[in-house]
Amino acid sequence: MSDLRARAELWLAQDPDPATRDELRAILGADDEKALADRFGARLEFGTAGLRGELGAGPNRMNRVTVMRAAAGLAACLPRGGRVIVGFDARHGSRRFADDTAAVLAGAGLRPEVFAEPVPTPVLAHFTRAFDDVVAGVMVTASHNPPRDNGYKVYWGDGAQIVPPQDTEISAAIDAVGRVDELPLGDGWPVHRDTELYLDAVASLRLGDARDISVVYTPMHGVGRDVLLQAFERAGFPAPLVVPEQADPDPDFPTVAFPNPEEPGALDLALALAAERGADLVIANDPDADRCSVAVPTPDGWRALTGDEVGGLLAEHVLRHTSGGDRLVATTIVSSSLLADIAAAHGVRFAESLTGFKWIMKAARPGDRLVFGYEEALGHSVGDDRGVLVNDKDGVGAALAVAALAAEAKRDGRTLLDLLDDQAERYGPHATAQLSVRVEDLSLISGAMARLRAAPPTELAGRAVVASDDLALGEGGLPPTDGLRFRLEGGARIVVRPSGTEPKLKCYLEVVLPAGTARTRAAADLEALKAAIATALGL
Structure with missing residues (x-):
């Protein structure tokens, strides 16, 4: 308790935010050991997704001290004089965090520019890659997390999220930052009002x-x-x-x-x-x-399409409107295998990456032109003969492409569901689903993963498990990641992995059936697999 208290008092002495100072004083005054341990017994880890966590005082929370330390660590890894674009969403604290980031970057000899108003993440990502003198971008956002959270996402000069070793270098630089009240701060940076x-x-x-x-x-x-x-x-x-x-x-x-x-x-x-x-x-x-x-x-009412269904439709839309043998389409190991079949049918290259758009954007080899990338979690980057326009997920560009595809189908007396039926006829039904288990105690997730590694299932829903891959070992030439992949007889597949941004354990299921098979059968098989893996998880 005394060590935690000492850390808290050191934090309090440098915290510029009256709200978190009041929070911490109340905890110290109440001798609340549990609250201190929660805030000071660990810290938010800076990784390829940057930072994301609950708002509050201490190193295990998102707050002004955490953000200023992150900005100082980032600044240490960038060339002096480089231009850095900073954007922010409308969450609690986002505008303040963006200004704190700019002040620290300016004090470190960089040239920050901040959007005047909240902007979508793809606007920031596109702007970051558009100018040769931009060395990085920062987006203050927790995306789709609950209201109590905020986050800090870093883009490199190519407009893509950072990947190793950039994350570990920035994390080490953050660890070397001293008191934030001793950091040199700048002011007077340019402000953007233009999304043109x-x-x-x-x-x-x-x-x-x-x-x-x-x-x-x-x-x-x-x-x-x-x-x-x-x-x-x-x-x-x-x-x-x-x-x-x-x-x-x-x-x-x-x-x-x-x-x-x-x-x-x-x-x-x-x-x-x-x-x-x-x-x-x-x-x-x-x-x-x-x-x-x-x-x-x-x-029977409205139906939400899965990210894989939208991904398959958009892939063919993009490939019909582009040309060239250097085209590449890419997705992740947890997304549908349908994209590989579409790529083969259109004579273009296909690549598979780890989960996350940062990896999709690194899937191209020399000479490849990435024209479309997607992940099953509703993330799509749509391009044309110029390649993708945003080196990250782009919900606005995807919305335009979906509207165009639906309008084209409507003109022909058809719907997006008809187009999905066409794909099932051409490639066979590729039915996918996700099982997500949200937990309060993260040890439940590590425990479930340990049990599956120690005793992988040999059968699920009547299908034999023909291969078990521990993705932590770097399967298929991919970088190691915490995940397990089970290949089942008959073309089914399950990937189990912890979420990188939320306290969830996620299971990604796919059933592939021969062309001409009814999609309803694939859906029934999916439900059986979902029940089987839920039992195997023991959560």
């Missing part, structure tokens, strides 16, 4: 000429609305109808349990409005607008 660069690029995507489509859109209380509406207008689409209850940025996300389009209930307001207005399509962004969710009407 991004809008010009995304609105010029090759989208075909069909535009008759009615869309209900929700930004999920985030920052995507204004940019998406401008992009739709520039590209010639009718203005989407925005869900009024979720239209304005609100860091408390009051209408959803979790501001993630994948979570049950998150799309309810949008689906209800779409049903009332007879819309053709529902499109949702997560709060920082790097993800895109899609729902379509069916005779």
Whole structure:
């Protein structure tokens, strides 16, 4: 307790934030050992996803001290005089964290520039790669996490998220930072008010000429609305109808349990409005607008498409509107294997990466031109003959491409569901699903992974397990990662891994059946596999 108290008092002495100072004084005054241990017994680890965690005092929380230390560590790894672009979302503390970052970077001899207002993450990522003198970008966001969280994402000068060894170098530099109240600080950095660069690029995507489509859109209380509406207008689409209850940025996300389009209930307001207005399509962004969710009407009500379904449709859309033998499409080891079949049919190269867009963007070999990348968690980067326009997930560009594809199908008297049926006929049904287990105690996740490693299942839902791969060993030439992959007879596959951004254990399931097999059979097989792996996890 005395050691924790000493650390807390040292933190208190350098903390510039009155709110977290009051929080810490109250904890110290109450001799709350549990609260001190929670905040000072560990620290947020800086990795390839940057930082993400709950707001509050101490090194195990997101706060001004944590952010200033991160900025100082980043500055130590960048060339003096380099230009750094800083963006932020509308979460609690984001604007303050962005200004603190700029002050530290300026004090370290860099040239920070900060967006004047909250912006979508893909705007920041696109801007970072657009200029040769930009050496890095910082986006203050926790994306689709709960309201109590915030985060800090770092991009390198190519506009892609950092990968090893950049993360470990920055982390070591953060560890070497002293007191933040002794850091030199700058002021007077340039402020951006312009998203034109991004809008010009995304609105010029090759989208075909069909535009008759009615869309209900929700930004999920985030920052995507204004940019998406401008992009739709520039590209010639009718203005989407925005869900009024979720239209304005609100860091408390009051209408959803979790501001993630994948979570049950998150799309309810949008689906209800779409049903009332007879819309053709529902499109949702997560709060920082790097993800895109899609729902379509069916005779039995509205259905949200999976990220893999949207990924397969967008892949063929992009490949129909591009040319050249140097084209590359890429996805992750937890996404559907359908993209490999699509690539083969179109005569282009396919690559598979670790989970996360930072790895998708590193999948190209010399001479490759990445025109499309996606991951099953609703992340897509859409390109044309120039290649992808954003070296990260782009929920606005994906929304435009989905609207174009749906308008084209509508003109032909068809729907996106018909296009999915076409793909099932050509390539066989590739049905995917995810099982996510959210926990309060992270040791439950490590325990489940340890049990599966020690005693891998030999059979799941009546299918023999024909191969078990421990991804921590670096399977298939990929960097090591904490995950397990089980290949089952009949073309089924399950990948189990801890989430990198949330307290969840995730299982990714796929069933592949021969061409001509009904998609309903694949869905039934998926449900059986989901039940079997849930039992095997023991959670």
